[in-house]
Amino acid sequence: MNPPAPSSTTDSDPRPISQQSVVELVIEEVRRLILEGSLRPGANLSITDLARRLEVSHIPVREALRRLETEGLIELRRSRSAVVADLSVSDVEQIFHLRTMLETDLLQRAIKVYTEDDLEACRAAWEALTWNSGESTESMSVRHVEFHRSMYLPALTDWDLRVGQILWQASERYIYLILGSTEVADDPNHFRDAHRDLLDAVLERSPRLVRKATAEHNAGGVALVTKLLAARGS
Numbered sequence: 236m237n238p239p240a241p242s243s244t245t246d247s248d249p250r251p252i253s254q255q256s257v258v259e260l261v262i263e264e265v266r267r268l269i270l271e272g273s274l275r276p277g278a279n280l281s282i283t284d285l286a287r288r289l290e291v292s293h294i295p296v297r298e299a300l301r302r303l304e305t306e307g308l309i310e311l312r313r314s315r316s317a318v319v320a321d322l323s324v325s326d327v328e329q330i331f332h333l334r335t336m337l338e339t340d341l342l343q344r345a346i347k348v349y350t351e352d353d354l355e356a357c358r359a360a361w362e363a364l365t366w367n368s369g370e371s372t373e374s375m376s377v378r379h380v381e382f383h384r385s386m387y388l389p390a391l392t393d394w395d396l397r398v399g400q401i402l403w404q405a406s407e408r409y410i411y412l413i414l415g416s417t418e419v420a421d422d423p424n425h426f427r428d429a430h431r432d433l434l435d436a437v438l439e440r441s442p443r444l445v446r447k448a449t450a451e452h453n454a455g456g457v458a459l460v461t462k463l464l465a466a467r468g469s
Contacts, residue, residue: 279318280309280319337398342449345388364382366424409460
């Protein structure tokens with residue numbers, strides 16, 4: 236659930252939070268600002284300032300920042316403040332290395348139990364990765380997660396989901412970086428086609444192919460992020 240946006244702010248400003256699950260909504264809002272680039276790496280975050288701007292108490296902001304630190308999005312400071320974590324090649328290499336280990340195992344288990352309905356869901360999720368004119372990075376990011384989830388779902392356990400969620404949240408900033416690249420922007424099918432080998436390996440139900448496709452797909456992601464960070468001087 237996304238927090239409502241007041242009419243008096245711009246897209247780059249935090250939006251006041253309504254009463255629901257306040258900590259979760261603060262997490263979503265701060266995460267949104269980081270992913271969309273409104274809060275850039277190195278930006279300072281004051282608990283007092285965030286609480287005032289989001290119209291909540293200090294307690295849910297403090298807890299939200301603590302959880303965001305576990306996602307690798309921020310680094311907490313002792314002085315009731317935090318800083319947005321840097322993007323780095325070392326970070327993305329570690330995240331995608333762990334993703335490759337987990338996702339290879341998930342796919343090797345999933346291909347043994349796929350039904351035709353499962354495979355059709357994978358095909359449909361892959362087709363949905365075509366970039367539509369005027370859509371947001373957030374909407375494509377959601378469909379990207381759904382594609383990967385469609386492949387793993389038949390084998391997904393509660394613990395797979397818990398561990399996978401940590402890795403996917405940690406990699407989300409880098410996915411946003413990829414989605415904002417000229418490689419993706421210049422070709423509406425580029426992002427979808429970059430996932431073709433994964434889909435083919437799943438449809439073949441081949442352990443060897445899913446190992447190869449997963450390793451190559453994640454290595455390709457690391458290579459592109461490395462190139463994009465170098466271009467930014469990170």
